[in-house]
Amino acid sequence: MALYTSSFCYNIVSGISSSLEDAKYEIKKNFEQMDLENASVEEEMREMIEEMIAEIDQLLATIQSVHFR
Secondary structure (H helix, E strand, O other): OOOOHHHHHHHHHHHHHHHHHHHHHHHHHHHOOOOOOOOOHHHHHHHHHHHHHHHHHHHHHHHHHHOOO
8 A cells, every 4th residue: 555645646736836826926916016116126126026936837847747656
């Protein structure tokens, strides 16, 4: 008997993926709520946010590419 069934592992991956999607949403929401008056600071922040979202997307792709037997 396997300790970790494919269903158990899938549920863990699903939970992690959901948490990462929530993090992306919160990052975007927080950025939109920032009151940035300086255009250069806003652009720097926008670039950082885009990098963060891209890294989360890469992580999600990697996690979701794992298959369980």
